[in-house]
Amino acid sequence: MTDTIDYEQLVNAIGDAVIISDASGAITLWNPAAERMFGFTESEAMGQSLDLIIPERLRGRHWDGYQKTMATGETRYGHDLLKVPAVDKAGRAMSIAFTVALLRSPQGEVTGIVAIIRDETARFQEDRALRKRIAELEAKTPA
Template sequence: MMSNNELAEFIIEQTSDAVIYADNHGNIQRWNDAASRLFGFSKAEVLGQSLDIIIPERARKAHWQGFNVAIQNGNLKLSGKPTLTRAVHKNVDTKLYVEMSFSLVKDNDGHVQGSVAIARDMTEAVAQKKLK
């Protein structure tokens, strides 16, 4: 029988949605296989890197303002609200739209340790909507 930690690892790795965890400084600490498929970057390429690697340059200022406020206040304005946004794919010619849901990760004492995002590819849906 596997431990709870092992089970959690299997769940994160085998989910079809991208799971990205960043520490309080916005550096990627967890990146599952679905994230690699979605964004085109391997774990080795992103672990320890800034979230900027997947955030379009024009969206970074607003992202970091919201991220820093959430980390400091322990409240996330977008928590539980899926948000459609552009993202950066390793192949810069690839247009990528993702729906992301965000949550803060807190320890047993309620201190924010970082943020987790669950992402899903919405590129095809956005393209279909534009055709209508």
């Protein structure tokens, strides 16, 4: 006997943010982890543009890539971990890491993108502080 998987329960229980956006970039799924991470409730996020979490300076580049992916049905980020800046509801800068997958209709047309996102802000800040400290120590070390 095969047990069926309750995908809604899975998406709601997972610790990483799961965000799905449709072909136009409107948010169609926003799980509880996304709410905790970015500060927007599900009702605030649903139907909104991904601009909700994309820093203004990066939006042009993001949408160029998004539209190209929708047009071609291909993404070069399907298996690579992307690390990019983001913003939360309060406007605070964040560092996130995520993977994406294309969602397709039964006819094979791309209907949207799912992103699985982790907040890497603390780790990013720790790495930056360590790199700075190493540079300071190397500068003090006689050649």
